[in-house]
Amino acid sequence: MTIEVEDLRKKFAGKEVLKGVSFKLRSGSITGFIGPNGAGKTTTIKILSGLLRKDGGFVKVFGEDPWDNPKVMERISVIFTNLIHPQENTVGEYLMDLGNVYGKKREIINYLIEEFKLTPHLNKRLYQLSSGLAQRVQLVAALIKDVELIIADEPTANLDPSFRIEFYEVVKELNRKNGVTFFISSHILSELEKVITDVIFINDGRITYSGRMNKALSDTEEEEIYVMVDDTDRALKLLGGILEGPYIKVKGKLREIVDKLDDNGIEIISIRRFSLDDAFKKFSNI
Ligand SMILES: Nc1ncnc2c1ncn2[C@@H]1O[C@H](COP(=O)(O)OP(=O)(O)OP(=O)(O)O)[C@@H](O)[C@H]1O
Incomplete structure (x- = not known):
């Protein structure tokens, strides 16, 4: 060591x-x-x-x-x-x-x-x-x-x-x-x-x-995904998850989340995975 x-x-x-x-x-x-x-x-x-x-x-x-x-x-x-x-x-x-x-x-x-x-x-x-x-x-x-x-x-x-x-x-x-x-x-x-x-x-x-x-970055089986969409209310109902600033934070698989939003005509403005910045906030209690 x-x-x-x-x-x-x-x-x-x-x-x-x-x-x-x-x-x-x-x-x-x-x-x-x-x-x-x-x-x-x-x-x-x-x-x-x-x-x-x-x-x-x-x-x-x-x-x-x-x-x-x-x-x-x-x-x-x-x-x-x-x-x-x-x-x-x-x-x-x-x-x-x-x-x-x-x-x-x-x-x-x-x-x-x-x-x-x-x-x-x-x-x-x-x-x-x-x-x-x-x-x-x-x-x-x-x-x-x-x-x-x-x-x-x-x-x-x-x-x-x-x-x-x-x-x-x-x-x-x-x-x-x-x-x-x-x-x-x-x-x-x-x-x-x-x-x-x-x-x-x-x-x-x-x-x-x-x-x-x-x-x-992912201490759970499923990844944490952050997604910003054109219809937040509908996407929240569809995906579950919680609102963090302009993003919906949801656990799941990236591909499946994209498909689900797409199938329901909700446009994705921005999507990203849990990053080191997010881990920093989590482990620094911010
Ligand atoms: N020589 C010193 N005398 C008194 N306090 C000190 C001394 N050196 C560090 N500290 C205090 O110890 C704490 C930890 O400081 P340290 O410099 O290790 O933090 P850090 O994580 O490196 O911070 P930064 O990201 O700002 O560089 C701080 O509250 C700092 O004010």
Whole structure:
């Protein structure tokens, strides 16, 4: 097991923010770590990265507690929204030094530098970088370290859409080709939804769901379908279900629902399946 957390607790100034967090991270998964603002994601990630001491419970990363045994961090890359590296170095020095430490070929480093369009910025010092640029440098640095696990806290928060797409392409490739496990916290659920295999929801310091993505999206035999039609009253009578905003939420099979509405001359304006956004609301009690 890559990560095992059991009854993890953390207090800040007497206020408990992690209230017994328990989950296991499946090796080889791309796991989304999702929850509202203040739920405890960053606090959990800092404890998993050995940057913060826990107050109670049990944390194992590759079998070790990262606070007691920081050496385990050599097998992990951690990406935060803000850069936490030596600020006086230039981008080029920093990435090349890292390449030397981790025995990475120059061509691979140059490839990543090109891929993340860092070539024009190699002579800039780290403290001079805009936050989006700093985040791209962090991504490349994380990719240079040959690691088995990448933990990322809002890794695409400062990136423009093209680099966000690029980031998730690299995630998928590293996962598929090198078997790297990912633990990614993000509020951009539409992006996460396309790549994650597993999901862990946290709300108010407690885990509300942990498991496979497809199970989170349909934990019943039948799917939840959201349909917007031109005659809501008649469709409600026909399908049953409940009204959520302009949508009727109904359990059933997509094909059968479409056929039923069609047979009765009700026009579908929009139809969608239960999404990660819906799961977020459900597991965050919103
Ligand atoms: N150093 C600190 N001192 C005091 N309180 C803190 C500290 N760090 C975090 N907190 C509090 O702990 C709670 C959890 O914060 P955390 O940053 O882990 O949440 P989060 O899920 O990452 O939120 P966000 O989505 O906004 O990043 C919040 O109420 C926050 O205000």
